[in-house]
Amino acid sequence: MAEVRNKRVVLRNAPSGPLKESDFEIVVGSSKLEVGEGSGAVLLKNLYLSCDPYQLSLLTTPGSAVPGLGVGKVVSSSHPGFQKGDLVWGMTSWEEYSLIADPQSLIKIEHVDMPLSFYTGLLGMPGLTAYAGFFQVGSPKKGETVYISAASGAVGQLVGQLAKLHGCYVVGSAGSREKVDLLKEKFGFDDAFNYKEEPDLDAALKRCLPNGIDIYFENVGGRMLDAVLPNMNLRGRIAVCGLISQYILDRPEGICNLMYLVRSRIRMEGFVWADYYDLYPKFLETVIPHIKEGKIVYVEDYAEGLESGPVALIGLFHGRNVGKQVVVVSRE
């Protein structure tokens, strides 16, 4: 049976404190190119790997390859649902080849005319997160105001474009001038600001959203959330997707303005994409035509080669990525 080299990004130790490069190491092994008959398994050649904040919670098993979502090509299958050559996305590992023992959760890619890397972002988990969070949790109405933090990220850039297509007034924040320019010029946000250049977040929100906020798509938490709460309109909704500013702190910052939940009758709701998985076909049906017509665009930040994975993942927590952070293992 043919064997190939299989490079892997392995967790050296369970991280304590902020993630650092030394928490990872590159290990070169080998992999058989065929799965055992009757095993029900699938062997994937990983093409694109996704860097996502939630992965931090998965980095618990030293010695194993980093788990994460990715796009791959089936090299060998003993599962009736998959054939050699199929393109799929789903949970895989940070290595060149992954044996997926239980491939049930892999999703076959039907629309292969889209850039395959999109299935780590725009057409994958972040895309469905944006769609479900905005429409299901946010309950938007035409003409409402929408504010998005981490707005140029994997999820935020799509939320903003969906909100514009829905007839909302859309404002985003991000952590550099380059990202703010993207929001205004590429993604069509009505306004945007660089939170790092605003000494007073409340003043920045009042300047960009003088009529208040109907929907806040929350990606960051911390002092941004405290600044948003008093600026929420009556019966506003906060869709809590993540709190990335807090993940690398030893102790989260305290939120002091929750009395506005009562004062303004705010609904604040956490969600994860998996709860809305049944919407995935409808999501693709909605978004793919917009992509083809150029009404939805997407910015990706490629890290070339498996070896670049750790730095790319760490960079997420410091806002170093511009757009969706992807690790390119192989382009075919």
Added chain:
Amino acid sequence: MAEVRNKRVVLRNAPSGPLKESDFEIVVGSSKLEVGEGSGAVLLKNLYLSCDPYQLSLLTTPGSAVPGLGVGKVVSSSHPGFQKGDLVWGMTSWEEYSLIADPQSLIKIEHVDMPLSFYTGLLGMPGLTAYAGFFQVGSPKKGETVYISAASGAVGQLVGQLAKLHGCYVVGSAGSREKVDLLKEKFGFDDAFNYKEEPDLDAALKRCLPNGIDIYFENVGGRMLDAVLPNMNLRGRIAVCGLISQYILDRPEGICNLMYLVRSRIRMEGFVWADYYDLYPKFLETVIPHIKEGKIVYVEDYAEGLESGPVALIGLFHGRNVGKQVVVVSRE
């Protein structure tokens, strides 16, 4: 035109820091016993006045009588909707007689066979707050677990009894052994604890609610909320009625555990009774038969005489009341 003495509780100065007795003074004036023809006004004799935490936000106008909800009897009316002798509840002032210039918002009491003081509590604003918060915001299902803070208060005691009648497992907390006994023995809670005697709130919650919390009826905020969040079950609901522990602090305590909103897909929603006012007739239809059958009981804490109002109101913020705090101005 006949005149009577009219004693009033007047705000001496806008309070800074925690409320104190010296913020109020008793002023004796007089009042005409008839309203002008064609004025559309109503003259009320105030019978029972309600002490409620939200009143803190209304104490802004030195020299005026303290505003608040109360039960009164119409002494004179030039409004077609009200007649001399009608019993009503609604916004009035802390004085013996109140001229209500715009009586539209007064609610005529139809069920006069109930104790009149109940219209400051069980059958008034706190009652509808409990009903709407539990059923509309909490979305309870039979068999779910419900946790209520400030559970022996004006709202909490009814929430617990409604939850029991709905088939839920109900736990409450309060700030004294006497109150905890009330919860377990009078209101039929399944379990209860005195938060002041628990060095570790998380441990107390895990002890009383080993299967986690499906619905948290939030009355207090602060460190209790931080202890509750990790104990919430998947898709739990937090109905935010008030955050009384925070109202007398210069700066609210920070809430650090909001990441559980995402992890457990929690919905947290602030509400006020006025948004559910259309449910009031249905609420009365539901609750009054239960009261008559003894399935719902209610504990009130009477402060006798208008002069006792300031101390009673201040006591709310220190948990001195046992049950609904009422100021009795006159029993007829």
